[in-house]
Amino acid sequence: MNWGEFFYMKGYAFYVWGSYGAALLIFLIEVMLVRHRRKITLQNLRMMRDAGDGD
Amino acid sequence: MAINWFKYSAPSTFYGLAGKAIPWFSISSAILFAVGLYIGFFVAPTDAQQSEAYRIIFIHVPASILSMFIYLVMAGYAALGLIFNTRLSSMMASALAPTGALFALISLWTGALWGKPMWGAWWVWDARLTSELILLFLYLGYIALHASIDDPRRADRASAVLAIIGSVNVPIIYFSVKWWNTLHQGATIKFTGTSMHVAMQQAMFTVLVACWLYAVAVSLARVRSIILERERNTQWVSELPEAKL
Numbered sequence: 001m002n003w004g005e006f007f008y009m010k011g012y013a014f015y016v017w018g019s020y021g022a023a024l025l026i027f028l029i030e031v032m033l034v035r036h037r038r039k040i041t042l043q044n045l046r047m048m049r050d051a052g053d054g055d
Numbered sequence: 056m057a058i059n060w061f062k063y064s065a066p067s068t069f070y071g072l073a074g075k076a077i078p079w080f081s082i083s084s085a086i087l088f089a090v091g092l093y094i095g096f097f098v099a100p101t102d103a104q105q106s107e108a109y110r111i112i113f114i115h116v117p118a119s120i121l122s123m124f125i126y127l128v129m130a131g132y133a134a135l136g137l138i139f140n141t142r143l144s145s146m147m148a149s150a151l152a153p154t155g156a157l158f159a160l161i162s163l164w165t166g167a168l169w170g171k172p173m174w175g176a177w178w179v180w181d182a183r184l185t186s187e188l189i190l191l192f193l194y195l196g197y198i199a200l201h202a203s204i205d206d207p208r209r210a211d212r213a214s215a216v217l218a219i220i221g222s223v224n225v226p227i228i229y230f231s232v233k234w235w236n237t238l239h240q241g242a243t244i245k246f247t248g249t250s251m252h253v254a255m256q257q258a259m260f261t262v263l264v265a266c267w268l269y270a271v272a273v274s275l276a277r278v279r280s281i282i283l284e285r286e287r288n289t290q291w292v293s294e295l296p297e298a299k300l
Contacts, residue, residue: 010101012108015172019111019165020092023118026157027269034276041280045287045298 064143066282067291073275080275084268091261099254111169112255116243117263118161121270122190123225125155129197130222133215145211146285148218149201150278154270156194162187174238182231183239186224193221207285 009016095113102109129151136145166184167177178184197214204210227234232241243251243259251259286292 006096009107009110012106012172015108015168016110019114019168022164022168023114023161026161030154030157030273034273034280037277037280041283042297045283045292048287049293049298 064141066143066146066286067289069143070279070282073279077272077275080268080272084265084272087261087265087268091258091265094254094261095258099258100252105173108169108172111165112243113258113262115162115165115169116259117266118158118165119187120263121266122155122158122162122187123228124267125151125158125270126190126194126218126225127222129155130218133211133218136211137215137219142285143282145208145215146278146281147274148211148215149198150274150281151270152194152198152201153277154274156191156198158266158270159187159191159194163191179238181237181239182235183228183237186228186231189224190228193217193224197221 007013007017091113095110099110099113101107129148132144132151133148135141136148163184166187170179171177197218200217201210201214204213229242231237232239283292283295283298292298
């Protein structure tokens, strides 16, 4: 089996790769959002401490 | 040997524990995704009826199962938080909701892309599809309700009630293909076994475990931020090395 044939998926390429592509994209976006939230949370903690109302 | 479970339900202990667990869940998830998709695309044979289009099953079924399973776990945590008033359970419930919603979205999206070539329609108002759409709306409703109440403990209680009532929908999704005459095919994995080719089963099951590990990793990462946000006025948070920089 060659790669062109593999990606062609006997004519179902759009449906098969559209499914896996969307799933991958959603996973990547979620990981990015979770990392971003951690960054923001830690920034807020430091800002709060520097503002002196940490306790 | 008596294990003090309440020790692990303290947000301060759990925060560190989750931090150590995340890399292991992430790495094993990536490995199992690779193995599962390899089997799914290179070992599993072409389907006699659906040709190559059937390969969508290896993401569609795991995502659908996870969307239902995560909902039940979320409702379970929400109920624990409501009954025992434990902070961490409620935080876990709110950490699971976005991941569950995304799995429901993947399930609907891949279902549409599978439905089009097989049924000739992206969407039909079939019992299975409609109840899965309601599941997505339940997740979104839970997230919106939680976000709309300022006091986090009150938000926990109100959204817990929504999550618990909504869990009625999960058995409806599961049994919908039996109870109603649907266009959606019957259950692929039944309690009594399956009629699938063995490589197809292996691929689907491996991706299912990979998705589960991914869900655990990403929810633990999210709950760590939630813990910090909600415990920001405590001594232990102010003493964390990552907050001291």
